[in-house]
Amino acid sequence: MKDPVRIAITGGAGQISYSLIFRIAAGDMLGPDQPVILQLLEIPQAMDALNGVVMEVNDCAFPLVKDIVATDDPNVAFKDADFALLVGARPRGPGMERKDLLEANAAIFSVQGKALNDHASRDVRVLVVGNPANTNALIASCNAPDLDAGQFTAMTRLDHNRALTQLAQKTGKHVTDVDSMIIWGNHSATQYPDLAQCKVDGKAAFDLVERDWYENDFIPTVQQRGAAIIKARGASSAASAASSAIDHMRDWALGCDGIVSMAIPSDGSYGIEEGIIYSYPVRCQGGKYEIVQGFELDAFSKEKMQATEKELREERAAVEHLLG
Ligand SMILES: NC(=O)C1=CN([C@@H]2O[C@H](COP(=O)(O)OP(=O)(O)OC[C@H]3O[C@@H](n4cnc5c(N)ncnc54)[C@H](O)[C@@H]3O)[C@@H](O)[C@H]2O)C=CC1
Numbered sequence: 115m116k117d118p119v120r121i122a123i124t125g126g127a128g129q130i131s132y133s134l135i136f137r138i139a140a141g142d143m144l145g146p147d148q149p150v151i152l153q154l155l156e157i158p159q160a161m162d163a164l165n166g167v168v169m170e171v172n173d174c175a176f177p178l179v180k181d182i183v184a185t186d187d188p189n190v191a192f193k194d195a196d197f198a199l200l201v202g203a204r205p206r207g208p209g210m211e212r213k214d215l216l217e218a219n220a221a222i223f224s225v226q227g228k229a230l231n232d233h234a235s236r237d238v239r240v241l242v243v244g245n246p247a248n249t250n251a252l253i254a255s256c257n258a259p260d261l262d263a264g265q266f267t268a269m270t271r272l273d274h275n276r277a278l279t280q281l282a283q284k285t286g287k288h289v290t291d292v293d294s295m296i297i298w299g300n301h302s303a304t305q306y307p308d309l310a311q312c313k314v315d316g317k318a319a320f321d322l323v324e325r326d327w328y329e330n331d332f333i334p335t336v337q338q339r340g341a342a343i344i345k346a347r348g349a350s351s352a353a354s355a356a357s358s359a360i361d362h363m364r365d366w367a368l369g370c371d372g373i374v375s376m377a378i379p380s381d382g383s384y385g386i387e388e389g390i391i392y393s394y395p396v397r398c399q400g401g402k403y404e405i406v407q408g409f410e411l412d413a414f415s416k417e418k419m420q421a422t423e424k425e426l427r428e429e430r431a432a433v434e435h436l437l438g
């Protein structure tokens with residue numbers, strides 16, 4: 115058996131964590147041979163609920179769980195953490211955009227960025243799920259000057275997975291037949307789900323679907339899927355968010371075939387302003403991710419990519435005071 119790794123999860127008593135923690139404990143994120151120590155963070159008012167979750171994890175008798183820490187102190191939760199999944203934040207309700215949460219949630223990520231800086235493993239991999247995820251990741255990263263900015267990522271894998279299913283259903287194929295899906299930009303209604311590189315069963319997606327469906331159905335459906343779930347469920351997506359968080363971390367840590375979407379610090383690739391946390395097509399191998407370069411962009415793509423970049427710049431300007 116390998117040595118255990120430490121996995122910090124914030125918002126441990128929330129909806130997403132109620133799926134996420136159990137799937138990580140079952141080995142879905144790092145594999146069936148990787149023992150884990152779960153370090154769960156909550157706010158003081160939610161500690162009773164968190165202790166209930168810990169009781170349930172214990173009741174599962176998971177062979178891979180070596181220890182569980184439940185705390186309301188970020189300095190304890192992030193101590194020596196190898197992985198940190200920053201989920202704890204307020205979710206939006208009907209009629210809100212994710213950036214409306216900026217004011218309520220941004221301060222959480224400056225505190226947690228500092229705690230990661232001071233206590234986490236120097237190789238910690240951070241995934242921000244709490245919305246608005248891209249800008250929250252930027253805040254956390256800016257408050258962690260001793261860690262590399264590239265260690266901070268935000269989740270657009272749920273958008274990526276949603277897009278895979280929309281296209282697979284439209285073409286009568288399976289998600290595993292779809293290659294090179296790309297989500298560009300912000301995890302918001304301005305994101306750009308791009309089919310220009312996409313293939314289904316080896317055939318160009320653009321040869322299989324009408325342009326009208328792409329522009330007026332596929333793109334808005336993926337952009338608005340979070341709101342559609344809130345309308346249908348009366349609460350924001352939870353199990354699907356947890357599943358995508360696991361996909362993101364698993365691929366980053368263990369590698370994967372093909373292209374996936376991750377929101378990462380821009381290095382200027384594709385003309386996007388350096389530093390903002392922007393979703394790119396990446397390949398993951400050897401514990402690292404790398405932006406896939408060289409795709410040609412038409413005017414339609416450029417316009418959409420710039421619109422979502424503009425929103426991220428505006429979000430950054432709104433939290434300038436938290437960027438350290
Ligand atoms: N990036 C993405 O694709 C997605 C992001 N989300 C976002 O994830 C976040 C969590 O969603 P849910 O689990 O449904 O919300 P929830 O309200 O069920 O759970 C959030 C938990 O975080 C805790 N929390 C709040 N402040 C905290 C802090 N400073 N430290 C630790 N814990 C704290 C709360 O007490 C609560 O238990 C929301 O911001 C939501 O919008 C949700 C779905 C997808």
Ligand SMILES: O=C([O-])CC(=O)C(=O)O
Binds near residue numbers: 343
């Ligand atoms: O829409 C929301 O507020 C929750 C979320 O981020 C998603 O489901 O993509």
